[in-house]
Amino acid sequence: MTAIESVTSLSKKERDKEVRRVVASSYFGSMLEYYDFLLYGTAAALVFGPVFFSNLSPTAGTIASLGTFAAGYLARPFGGIVFGHFGDRLGRKSMLMISMAMMGGASVLIGMVPPAEMIGSWGAVLLILLRLIQGIAIGGEWGGAVLMSLEHADPKKRGFLTSFTNAGAPSGSLLGTLVMAVVAWLPEEDFMSWGWRIPFLLSAILVALGLFIRSRVSESPIFVAALEKDKEAPKREMPLLQILKKPRALVIVTLSCVGLFALKATFSTFGINFAVNGGTERSDTLFSFAVAQFIAIFAVLAFARISDRFGRRPVMAAGLALYIAMSFPIFALLGSGTTALVTLAFVMAFLCHAAVYGPMAAYVSEQFPTSSRYTGSSVAFQTGSIVAGLSPMAAAALYAGSGNSTTTSIFMMGICAISLVALWRASETCDNDLTR
Numbered sequence: 001m002t003a004i005e006s007v008t009s010l011s012k013k014e015r016d017k018e019v020r021r022v023v024a025s026s027y028f029g030s031m032l033e034y035y036d037f038l039l040y041g042t043a044a045a046l047v048f049g050p051v052f053f054s055n056l057s058p059t060a061g062t063i064a065s066l067g068t069f070a071a072g073y074l075a076r077p078f079g080g081i082v083f084g085h086f087g088d089r090l091g092r093k094s095m096l097m098i099s100m101a102m103m104g105g106a107s108v109l110i111g112m113v114p115p116a117e118m119i120g121s122w123g124a125v126l127l128i129l130l131r132l133i134q135g136i137a138i139g140g141e142w143g144g145a146v147l148m149s150l151e152h153a154d155p156k157k158r159g160f161l162t163s164f165t166n167a168g169a170p171s172g173s174l175l176g177t178l179v180m181a182v183v184a185w186l187p188e189e190d191f192m193s194w195g196w197r198i199p200f201l202l203s204a205i206l207v208a209l210g211l212f213i214r215s216r217v218s219e220s221p222i223f224v225a226a227l228e229k230d231k232e233a234p235k236r237e238m239p240l241l242q243i244l245k246k247p248r249a250l251v252i253v254t255l256s257c258v259g260l261f262a263l264k265a266t267f268s269t270f271g272i273n274f275a276v277n278g279g280t281e282r283s284d285t286l287f288s289f290a291v292a293q294f295i296a297i298f299a300v301l302a303f304a305r306i307s308d309r310f311g312r313r314p315v316m317a318a319g320l321a322l323y324i325a326m327s328f329p330i331f332a333l334l335g336s337g338t339t340a341l342v343t344l345a346f347v348m349a350f351l352c353h354a355a356v357y358g359p360m361a362a363y364v365s366e367q368f369p370t371s372s373r374y375t376g377s378s379v380a381f382q383t384g385s386i387v388a389g390l391s392p393m394a395a396a397a398l399y400a401g402s403g404n405s406t407t408t409s410i411f412m413m414g415i416c417a418i419s420l421v422a423l424w425r426a427s428e429t430c431d432n433d434l435t436r
Contacts, residue, residue: 022152023164025217026145030168032210033141036107036203037134039176044069045273047196051115052123059400066392068127072135076385079139080378087144087374088239093219096144103137104207106130111200143378146361162361163304167297174293181286239375249367250380252426257384259320259419260356262391267349269392279337292346296354303358311428312363319355320420324413331405366429
């Protein structure tokens with residue numbers, strides 16, 4: 001009996017139960033990984049400048065701190081290539097276990113890096129190295145988690161079910177922000193010396209939970225069926241070579257992703273710092289950001305469900321166009337110094353982001369055949385993330401140079417416009433056959 005037959009031979013109740021288990025695993029695993037990955041962004045915005053770059057001016061220290069944040073994004077494509085290759089050859093599940101262990105270990109070690117007064121510049125060096133490990137891990141995590149849901153899902157519900165992996169990102173960001181906000185209530189000296197480390201050290205418990213959950217799910221039946229078929233066929237080329245020989249999908253998908261990455265990274269780092277500098281209390285800013293992340297969880301799922309009916313491209317394009325229209329008001333609200341208006345700004349920004357991010361998981365993965373789907377989706381998605389790593393630094397530098405948010409707003413609008421054009425050039429994917 002083949003892998004597909006073994007799944008279809010199950011009763012509807014049994015199949016639905018297995019799909020729920022896989023989707024839940026993808027969601028919780030993604031949430032825990034993004035807790036670690038995006039927690040670093042909050043710490044980079046509020047802590048790492050004065051702790052590890054105390055010899056620099058506050059502005060220079062912030063930019064240098066955001067530079068270490070960027071290192072993780074620069075490493076993500078490499079993680080996509082490595083994990084994608086072995087995920088297409090050996091299976092999705094085993095790669096997800098390895099990526100989660102790497103992410104958790106790096107996060108715990110970040111919480112243990114000594115400050116600059118103890119080891120000088122070596123603290124910054126260790127931060128960058130550990131951030132690179134985080135980047136490699138998240139580069140392999142996303143593709144595998146999405147494919148586990150995608151390749152188990154009913155074709156008519158692919159957008160919705162795969163979006164649970166993407167919903168893990170705001171969920172992890174919310175969790176990390178809440179934990180950081182709680183420790184931010186400590187006295188300033190305590191928070192800067194040891195309080196900020198607590199959220200990173202908690203990763204040890206979260207990763208243990210995540211590994212247990214992931215160990216209980218089955219491998220993708222579509223992948224197993226393709227593996228069985230390959231045993232009877234001539235040896236295939238490396239997955240990376242397969243996608244590079246037909247690069248159009250890779251280029252289009254990468255450019256389609258840059259806008260959503262820039263939105264997420266900039267508002268998760270520079271946006272928080274901008275609001276605090278505008279007069280909003282640090283803890284209030286973090287809770288405002290957390291409110292937006294909570295709303296974004298459900299918005300990601302809702303927009304993905306809409307994309308199952310109307311297509312991926314229209315929904316994603318609407319989100320990008322809406323942000324372009326609202327960029328100036330969002331930054332004005334963010335720098336107002338009023339908690340309610342800062343909350344509104346974060347909500348507006350992340351609703352636009354959710355409209356793109358919700359359908360994105362299915363949109364990216366549906367572009368590639370099974371034999372290279374892990375590699376293709378991971379490399380395309382993670383290459384687009386490089387822009388995310390650089391955008392907070394660019395936003396901070398533009399703001400420092402001009403003294404206002406106008407240039408930063410124009411910069412963000414330009415990146416979103418690039419993704420909008422790429423989507424216009426792309427083809428719709430919601431009805432693609434995944435067994436090819």
